[in-house]
Amino acid sequence: MHAAIPGPARRVLGIETSCDETAAAVVGSDGRILAEAVFGQEAAHRPFGGVVPEIAARAHVERLDRLIGGVIREAGLAFADLDAVAATAGPGLIGGVVAGLTTAKAVAWAAGKPLLAVNHLEAHALTARLTDGVAFPYLLLLVSGGHCQLLAVEGIGRYRRLGSTIDDAAGEAFDKAAKMLGLGFPGGPALERAAAAGDPVRFPLPRPLRGQPHCNFSFSGLKTALRQRILTLGPDAGEVGTQADLAAAFQAAVADCLADRTRRAARRFRAEWGGACLVAAGGVAANGAVRAALLGVAEDAGLRLVVPPARLCTDNAVMVAWAGVERLARGDADPLDAKARPRWPLDPAAEPLIGRGSSVKV
Amino acid sequence: MRLLAFEAGAGGCSAAVFDGDRPPCLRRLEGPGQGDALIPLLDAVLAEEGVAKNALGALAVCVGPGGFTGIRVAVAAAKGLGLVLGLPAFPVTTLAATACAARGAAGSFPRLVAVDAGRGTIAVQPFGADLSPDGPMTVTTPGGLAGRPDPLRPLVFRDGLPPDLALHPPPLVVAVDARHVGRAALAAGGTPAPTFDLKPLYLRPADARPSAGRPLVDRGAL
Numbered sequence: 001m002h003a004a005i006p007g008p009a010r011r012v013l014g015i016e017t018s019c020d021e022t023a024a025a026v027v028g029s030d031g032r033i034l035a036e037a038v039f040g041q042e043a044a045h046r047p048f049g050g051v052v053p054e055i056a057a058r059a060h061v062e063r064l065d066r067l068i069g070g071v072i073r074e075a076g077l078a079f080a081d082l083d084a085v086a087a088t089a090g091p092g093l094i095g096g097v098v099a100g101l102t103t104a105k106a107v108a109w110a111a112g113k114p115l116l117a118v119n120h121l122e123a124h125a126l127t128a129r130l131t132d133g134v135a136f137p138y139l140l141l142l143v144s145g146g147h148c149q150l151l152a153v154e155g156i157g158r159y160r161r162l163g164s165t166i167d168d169a170a171g172e173a174f175d176k177a178a179k180m181l182g183l184g185f186p187g188g189p190a191l192e193r194a195a196a197a198g199d200p201v202r203f204p205l206p207r208p209l210r211g212q213p214h215c216n217f218s219f220s221g222l223k224t225a226l227r228q229r230i231l232t233l234g235p236d237a238g239e240v241g242t243q244a245d246l247a248a249a250f251q252a253a254v255a256d257c258l259a260d261r262t263r264r265a266a267r268r269f270r271a272e273w274g275g276a277c278l279v280a281a282g283g284v285a286a287n288g289a290v291r292a293a294l295l296g297v298a299e300d301a302g303l304r305l306v307v308p309p310a311r312l313c314t315d316n317a318v319m320v321a322w323a324g325v326e327r328l329a330r331g332d333a334d335p336l337d338a339k340a341r342p343r344w345p346l347d348p349a350a351e352p353l354i355g356r357g358s359s360v361k362v
Numbered sequence: 363m364r365l366l367a368f369e370a371g372a373g374g375c376s377a378a379v380f381d382g383d384r385p386p387c388l389r390r391l392e393g394p395g396q397g398d399a400l401i402p403l404l405d406a407v408l409a410e411e412g413v414a415k416n417a418l419g420a421l422a423v424c425v426g427p428g429g430f431t432g433i434r435v436a437v438a439a440a441k442g443l444g445l446v447l448g449l450p451a452f453p454v455t456t457l458a459a460t461a462c463a464a465r466g467a468a469g470s471f472p473r474l475v476a477v478d479a480g481r482g483t484i485a486v487q488p489f490g491a492d493l494s495p496d497g498p499m500t501v502t503t504p505g506g507l508a509g510r511p512d513p514l515r516p517l518v519f520r521d522g523l524p525p526d527l528a529l530h531p532p533p534l535v536v537a538v539d540a541r542h543v544g545r546a547a548l549a550a551g552g553t554p555a556p557t558f559d560l561k562p563l564y565l566r567p568a569d570a571r572p573s574a575g576r577p578l579v580d581r582g583a584l
Contacts (some may be wrong), residue, residue, distance in 0.1 A: 054430070054568035061434045065441040066558055079446045098431055099438050105401040106442025112417060336401045 003133040004280055005029040005329045010083040011075070012328060013107070014321025015068065017060040017100030018092025018120045019146070020051045023317035026069045026075040026082075029325050035074035035320050037067050038311075046185050049212035050175065057095030062102050079111040082331070086324025089117035090341030091147075097340040105336050116324040117338035121346050123319040125153055128279040130322040131308045137275040140305065141262050141294065144282030144314075145171030145188070148267040150213065150215050151346060152273050156326050159346040162265045163215025166353045171284045173247075177226055177250045181243055188260055191247050192287055198241075198248025203229055205253040215265040216353060217257060226250050251289050258284075259293035266301035278303040286310035364417055367544030368404060368439065369424035369459070370432040373522070375400045378540035379411040380548065386541045387411040400439050420554040421451040422547035426539075426563035427477065427485050428456050433562040436566060444537075444557025452547035452554045456520065456538070457499060461489040462546045463536040464518040472496060476507065476533070477520040479565050484524070488515060492551050492567075501565055 010029040019022075025036035041059050045051050072079060086106030090097055101117065108115040124142055128134040139162075140151045148165040168176070171188055178187025183194055205225050208218040228238045229246065237246065266278060278298045284290055285307050298305035312318055345352075365380040376390035377400070389407040391399050408415060423440040426433035440451050457475045464473060471491045479485040484507055504527045507517070516578040517533035547554075 048570050052568055052570040055570060057430070057434060058562070058564070060566060061438050061441070062561055064438070065445045069445055069558075095431060095434070099434050102400065102435050102438040103442040106439045107402050107446050108447035109405060110443050336405070337398045337399050339395070 003031045003129045005325055007329060010325060010328060011077065011081060012084045012086050012116075012321045012324040013068065013072070013082050014066065014317040014319070014324055015087040015100050016120070016123075016315055016317040016320045017064065017096040018088045018090070019096065019315055020045055020056045021315040022060050022063045023068055023315065024064070024071045025053065025317035025321045026071050026077065026129070027318055027321035027325055029329065033318055034077070035071035036316065037071050037074075038316055039063050039067055041290075042186060048052060049095070049179055049185050053093040053095055056093055057099055060096045061099040064238040068103070068107065074194045079107065079113075082111060082113050084108075084114045084116055084324055084328045085111070085211070086116040086118050086320050086327075088123065088320055089122065089338055090344040092120055092342070094340060095343040097342070101338070101340050105338075109310050109336055113345065114328070114333035115336060115338065116327050116332060117324045117334040119344050119346065120320070121147060121344070122157070123323040124281040125151065125159070126156070126323050126326055127281055127308045127312050127319045128277070128306045129326070130319070131312060132306045132308055134277045134279060137273045138277040138279050139266060139269040139273075139275060141258065141278070141280045141285070143170045143258060143280065143281050143290070145169060145175060146282050147282060148217050150262060152269055153279075154273070156330060161345075161350040162268060163217065163261055164350070164353045165217040165219065167218050167220035167355070168223065168245070170217070170219060170258060171282070173223055173254060174284065176223055177247075180227060180230055181247055182238070183247065188283060188287065191251060191268045192289070194244050194247040195251040195289070198244030198246070200245075200252035202245040203249040204251050205229070207253055208261045210257065213264070215261050215268070217261055219254065219257070222250070222253055222299040227335060251287070253294040255287070255289040258290055259297050259309070262316040263297045266297060266303060270301060270303070276304060278305050280305070280307045281313055282313045285313045364413055365420050365421035365422055365544050365545040365547065366404065366408070366418050367422035367540045367547065368400065368436060369540050369543050370400055370435040371424075371428055373540070374434075375403060375435070377403050377407040379407055379413055379427040379546050380544045381411060381413060386544055388539060390539055393430050400435055404439070404470055408559050415447060418447065418449055421449050422454055422544045423451055423555070423560065424456055424459055424543045425453045425560065426456055427565045428480050429451070429480070430562070430564070437562045440560055441557045444560075449557070450554035451557045451560055452550070452552075453560055454545045454546045455499070457485060457487045457489075458495070458546040458550070459538050459542040460501065460518060460520040460536060461493050462542040463520075463538045464534060465493060466542065466545075467534065467536045469534050469536070470516075472515050472556060473518050474512065475518050477525055480521050482524075483565070
């Protein structure tokens with residue numbers, strides 16, 4: 001089912017270090033994953049209730065070389081057999097990006113291979129082409145701990161943003177809600193587990209921006225509503241059943257918001273681009289309630305929903321290697337002084353919206 | 363042994379090739395953005411010296427203390443090169459490199475070597491007449507440094523003296539680059555280690571405090 005890039009067979013090493021996953025993978029232009037490894041740092045960050053950039057950067061630089069050596073060996077290759085080295089060059093936590101990109105440059109230069117400085121968001125965006133051979137154009141909901149946006153994907157390097165969050169990313173909202181509920185870190189999976197036993201309608205929560213004509217998101221007010229609800233309940237909020245109901249209510253509200261905004265974007269996408277697929281990517285796309293809500297949207301809009309497997313939705317190096325494969329096939333290569341970029345929007349023409357509040361007009 | 367030495371300090375980066383008895387060939391870049399430019403700099407210095415990458419015998423890399431980003435850039439580069447080229451590396455501290463630079467500036471030894479370690483701290487280490495460390499590295503403050511002048515161990519400071527630091531007598535101040543990193547590695551002798559073992563030398567734990575406040579829902583309190 002996966003994609004294959006026409007032309008000579010190529011093998012690309014991918015490196016990902018933009019948040020708290022240290023990852024390396026080797027992917028072929030025939031779409032085969034030859035090796036992949038992820039070293040998660042959750043235990044190191046858990047005492048702090050969130051990702052600490054300096055802890056992440058330190059762990060990346062110490063782990064990455066062994067991880068790369070491991071995937072090269074597992075793929076049965078030598079560095080000379082590679083056709084390119086691809087690494088996340090942003091957006092992300094800059095200390096980690098610098099560590100990964102510098103390692104990638106050193107490997108590329110030492111092996112005499114081209115470097116591809118990959119946009120982490122583009123890597124998420126192109127994953128569905130690796131897993132399901134999705135053709136351009138398609139509608140993408142990119143939804144993770146750091147990002148929440150709807151994009152029309154027209155081609156490699158060609159994106160039009162249809163909507164974006166004006167405050168928190170959905171995954172960030174999940175993490176903060178889980179923290180309020182005492183569910184631990186990382187919050188998204190913990191909240192989903194708690195919500196499984198809960199009643200999503202016992203505590204009504206708002207659906208910010210639902211029905212608005214634009215395609216933007218807002219999760220800040222939803223977070224505040226949950227906080228108020230917990231404070232009103234007092235110690236009762238800690239009762240296991242109540243905690244599960246609150247988690248289920250929050251998850252249902254996020255899923256509804258994502259579905260409503262995506263429904264709006266799907267209408268526009270069908271009218272203006274005419275593609276056939278709705279793709280969800282990013283860590284929040286691994287959430288079952290979100291997937292179910294998006295399936296409804298896709299069916300109503302006459303689109304096929306494609307969600308890559310969970311391990312390729314969360315941060316990973318397979319997607320970076322694949323973005324490298326796609327860009328290499330176009331003849332791309334980046335210079336060895338390519339810059340690490342903390343911010344790197346996919347659609348540079350779109351205005352930043354974070355902090356604009358409800359005054360946003362699209 | 364042909365040695366490629368490099369460092370990425372706060373003010374730029376530099377690289378030097380040591381090939382036998384010839385004076386080392388140096389290239390340096392001033393200014394920030396050292397992470398972006400270190401690898402092209404290594405390429406340039408090897409090309410200038412006419413040394414092929416696979417003709418190198420070892421790396422020498424400055425592991426700190428220093429700016430966190432800079433020392434990570436240098437260590438990440440060394441680890442990537444070591445992995446692909448199969449080269450071992452000499453980890454060199456900023457203090458050992460500074461001691462070498464002081465010797466080059468006709469400074470007599472023994473001395474107390476000091477480098478600014480950021481946030482009002484200074485890393486110091488005594489070095490003996492043969493340029494080897496006479497004791498462990500410690501961290502002090504400008505006040506602590508001013509309070510213990512030792513005529514037997516005059517102070518040498520890596521350039522970038524904290525502006526408010528007025529010492530009497532004024533210390534020798536030296537600029538440090540990759541030549542001193544390479545010389546310190548060669549002077550120390552010993553065997554270079556696999557680059558898998560390389561780590562940046564941090565003087566402070568990561569800046570992080572355990573999550574503030576308790577969750578709103580505290581099951582433990584029930």
